[in-house]
Amino acid sequence: MTLDPDKIQGFFPLLQCGFMVKVRIGCSIKTMLCEQFGLNPEYVEDRIQTIFLDGKTVDDIDSAIIKDGSTLALSAAMPGLVGATLRRGGHLALLRSGITHRGGRKSVSRREGMVVLKLFNLVGNELGPTFLKRGIFVRREDLEGLLMSLPGEFWGGCKAATVDGQEVGLDHLLGMTWLDNYDFAMLRVHGDL
Amino acid sequence: MKILRINMGAEGGPKMSEEPMGEYEGLGGRALTSAIVSKEVPPLCHPLGADNKLVIAPGMLSGTIAAMSGRISVGCKSPLTGGIKEANAGGQPSQVMARLGYAAIVLEGKPKDDTLYKIFINKDGVKVGPDKSLKMLKNYDLIERMKGEHGEKIACISIGPAGEMKMAAASVACTDMELRPTRHAARGGPGAVMGAKGVKVIVLDDAGMKMRDPKDPEKFREANKRWVEGLKKHPVTGEGLPAYGTNILANIINEARAYPTKNFMWGTFEGTQKVSGETQAKTETDRGGSATHGCHRGCTIQCSGIFMDKDGHYLTKQVEYETVWAHGPNCGIDDLDTIAMLDRLDDEYGLDTIEMGATIAVAMEAGVADFGDGEAAIKLLKEVGEGTPLGRILGNGAAVTGKVFGLERVPVVKGQALPAYDPRGIQGIGVTYATSTMGADHTSGYAVATNVLKVGGHVDALKPEGQVELSRNLQIATAAVDATGMCLFIAFAVLDQPDTFQALIDMINAFFGSSLTGDDVTELGKSILKNEREFNTRAGFTAQDDRLPDFFKKETLPEHNLTFLVKDEDLDTLFNW
Numbered sequence: 134m135t136l137d138p139d140k141i142q143g144f145f146p147l148l149q150c151g152f153m154v155k156v157r158i159g160c161s162i163k164t165m166l167c168e169q170f171g172l173n174p175e176y177v178e179d180r181i182q183t184i185f186l187d188g189k190t191v192d193d194i195d196s197a198i199i200k201d202g203s204t205l206a207l208s209a210a211m212p213g214l215v216g217a218t219l220r221r222g223g224h225l226a227l228l229r230s231g232i233t234h235r236g237g238r239k240s241v242s243r244r245e246g247m248v249v250l251k252l253f254n255l256v257g258n259e260l261g262p263t264f265l266k267r268g269i270f271v272r273r274e275d276l277e278g279l280l281m282s283l284p285g286e287f288w289g290g291c292k293a294a295t296v297d298g299q300e301v302g303l304d305h306l307l308g309m310t311w312l313d314n315y316d317f318a319m320l321r322v323h324g325d326l
Numbered sequence: 327m328k329i330l331r332i333n334m335g336a337e338g339g340p341k342m343s344e345e346p347m348g349e350y351e352g353l354g355g356r357a358l359t360s361a362i363v364s365k366e367v368p369p370l371c372h373p374l375g376a377d378n379k380l381v382i383a384p385g386m387l388s389g390t391i392a393a394m395s396g397r398i399s400v401g402c403k404s405p406l407t408g409g410i411k412e413a414n415a416g417g418q419p420s421q422v423m424a425r426l427g428y429a430a431i432v433l434e435g436k437p438k439d440d441t442l443y444k445i446f447i448n449k450d451g452v453k454v455g456p457d458k459s460l461k462m463l464k465n466y467d468l469i470e471r472m473k474g475e476h477g478e479k480i481a482c483i484s485i486g487p488a489g490e491m492k493m494a495a496a497s498v499a500c501t502d503m504e505l506r507p508t509r510h511a512a513r514g515g516p517g518a519v520m521g522a523k524g525v526k527v528i529v530l531d532d533a534g535m536k537m538r539d540p541k542d543p544e545k546f547r548e549a550n551k552r553w554v555e556g557l558k559k560h561p562v563t564g565e566g567l568p569a570y571g572t573n574i575l576a577n578i579i580n581e582a583r584a585y586p587t588k589n590f591m592w593g594t595f596e597g598t599q600k601v602s603g604e605t606q607a608k609t610e611t612d613r614g615g616s617a618t619h620g621c622h623r624g625c626t627i628q629c630s631g632i633f634m635d636k637d638g639h640y641l642t643k644q645v646e647y648e649t650v651w652a653h654g655p656n657c658g659i660d661d662l663d664t665i666a667m668l669d670r671l672d673d674e675y676g677l678d679t680i681e682m683g684a685t686i687a688v689a690m691e692a693g694v695a696d697f698g699d700g701e702a703a704i705k706l707l708k709e710v711g712e713g714t715p716l717g718r719i720l721g722n723g724a725a726v727t728g729k730v731f732g733l734e735r736v737p738v739v740k741g742q743a744l745p746a747y748d749p750r751g752i753q754g755i756g757v758t759y760a761t762s763t764m765g766a767d768h769t770s771g772y773a774v775a776t777n778v779l780k781v782g783g784h785v786d787a788l789k790p791e792g793q794v795e796l797s798r799n800l801q802i803a804t805a806a807v808d809a810t811g812m813c814l815f816i817a818f819a820v821l822d823q824p825d826t827f828q829a830l831i832d833m834i835n836a837f838f839g840s841s842l843t844g845d846d847v848t849e850l851g852k853s854i855l856k857n858e859r860e861f862n863t864r865a866g867f868t869a870q871d872d873r874l875p876d877f878f879k880k881e882t883l884p885e886h887n888l889t890f891l892v893k894d895e896d897l898d899t900l901f902n903w
């Protein structure tokens with residue numbers, strides 16, 4: 134889809150639901166974020182303060198290894214005692230030691246795979262455009278639900294839409310029949326974003 | 327500053343007296359409420375009897391220009407837990423009451439009949455008068471009436487029908503900047519004690535009064551400036567909370583698989599994205615409400631907001647994380663409008679949202695309604711407000727409801743419902759739930775200032791008993807913050823930025839002309855907990871009351887396959903310092 138810059142936010146709800154991206158697995162979280170996604174290491178260090186890998190809280194992004202099918206959730210620092218407890222590292226990590234990620238076996242082979250990424254709160258706002266431009270795989274029901282809920286002003290800022298390389302009109306897009314045979318769709322957003 | 331005492335049971339009607347601070351000099355907020363309750367209330371008295379006292383106290387710095395200083399503490403013997411209680415709230419009354427010169431209002435005694443009173447306080451003095459017409463008014467209607475009688479420049483402390491019916495989940499409501507009764511000192515049923523005293527509303531009008539003067543105005547202003555800068559530059563207090571409010575936590579706790587779902591059966595909820603802080607903030611702004619708003623003047627963090635209904639009309643304030651969880655996922659409900667309506671009804675009737683959400687979930691598990699049935703949840707809450715027989719049971723909380731319906735999975739400690747974190751997932755929080763003097767309470771160990779305060783020394787993170795040590799330190803630090811009247815959300819800036827913590831200490835010292843150090847703050851926290859703990863012991867609490875419900879030790883949290891593992895003997899060491 135080709136959008137006016139201020140309309141990309143319309144897709145942000147997909148970021149918290151989780152989307153899939155193709156990556157090289159078998160590397161650390163840090164390698165994936167910085168080398169594969171090209172994120173600034175300082176941003177990763179300072180901003181992404183709360184990280185879950187498969188539901189476990191991550192303290193060390195160098196030792197936690199990404200596997201095929203892993204779910205990685207990224208968030209800024211959180212409020213509350215529990216928010217502080219879930220933050221990376223720090224002496225409060227002890228309070229949730231039962232759910233702490235213990236690091237991975239380095240032996241996971243390095244090859245292509247898929248991971249589920251969830252981007253929450255400020256991190257979603259800041260990294261959302263990067264991933265939407267690269268293209269994200271989303272569940273059909275998530276995309277359907279979102280497209281149907283977007284208001285008229287959003288569509289006013291939507292310059293063009295193509296499905297499988299063919300330009301389509303709004304009626305076709307919202308008719309949803311183009312999704313009939315798929316469980317997932319790849320969404321890519323263009324424009325001066 | 328002075329203490330106002332009103333004996334509601336005096337011969338010939340309520341009698342007022344004002345006295346200097348005396349032995350309570352220098353105390354404020356929770357330090358003051360807990361000192362008065364522990365010294366003056368017989369621990370074995372009936373919470374709704376004449377011997378109990380309701381103590382309302384602004385924080386040490388309330389009524390000054392200090393940012394974030396507008397929390398008010400309400401203390402008593404709790405009708406829900408049977409132990410000591412301090413519940414605190416934001417809103418305007420703290421600042422207004424402090425500017426009127428009162429460090430505390432103490433309601434004592436009990437009227438001989440069911441007469442309901444209104445208390446009005448302004449620069450000219452205090453008036454207490456009966457007003458039958460206020461009976462069973464809901465909080466919003468009551469405040470409209472007070473506006474009509476006293477104008478728009480007031481602040482009110484009130485109870486709704488639940489307080490009048492002396493329900494153990496009843497709250498004390500405080501009005502916000504828009505003069506709406508949205509801020510509640512709710513936990514543990516202080517509203518029932520106010521109801522037992524026969525007081526429907528306290529109206530405060532500070533017209534003609536000035537800000538409280540610091541001993542050293544120059545130093546005070548300068549420290550406040552550093553304080554505000556520290557809060558603004560921190561990512562939690564400067565960005566995350568203002569943008570999304572406390573419900574920013576929903577996605578995170580769900581991802582940690584510690585988001586109690588359907589009465590603590592599960593640790594994840596499939597509809598979390600529909601009720602998350604991100605979705606809530608977007609809904610609020612799309613509908614013309616606001617996702618960034620303060621609950622009192624002088625709040626720079628602004629974690630609150632305004633929630634409009636689908637037609638763009640005001641429904642309630644931004645619903646907080648704990649409330650969204652209690653009425654939402656904990657009951658299997660994934661609809662923000664239903665949750666916002668339940669929040670509004672809680673505020674109308676004057677009820678603790680955590681307790682009511684937990685109670686409805688218990689009722690759902692008992693088969694009174696289906697999990698996920700939002701309409702049924704609203705109907706049950708309306709029964710509470712109307713005082714039907716079922717409503718009376720629910721209005722007395724999760725423990726009573728669980729007993730009535732013969733349920734084993736009842737998530738309470740000392741009779742008070744657990745907040746929104748599963749202690750099998752985040753075990754250190756379970757330590758605080760179990761041992762807090764207040765009953766299960768997430769805010770008891772909230773002030774994460776331990777590495778700055780070094781409360782109780784350094785904790786060895788490798789020792790299992792470290793969780794107990796950490797919880798102890800956190801509870802001490804929190805008690806101290808509760809005394810200042812500062813909103814607990816300051817804790818994050820203080821945790822990460824020692825200079826911001828120093829700015830707070832400098833502000834206190836410049837205001838009182840004192841020379842407090844970090845160690846003194848620690849001592850203050852300890853003395854508060856000591857008062858509270860002693861009261862509870864004299865009220866009959868033993869080590870057996872410092873335990874989580876049995877099911878947390880027996881049933882695993884499926885997503886982590888974990889039970890609560892902290893040993894009883896370790897819990898028993900928490901108050902050893």
Ligand code: SF4
Binds near residue numbers: 619626628815
């Ligand atoms: S941060 Fe939130 S709770 Fe604290 S004073 Fe501000 S609006 Fe009130």
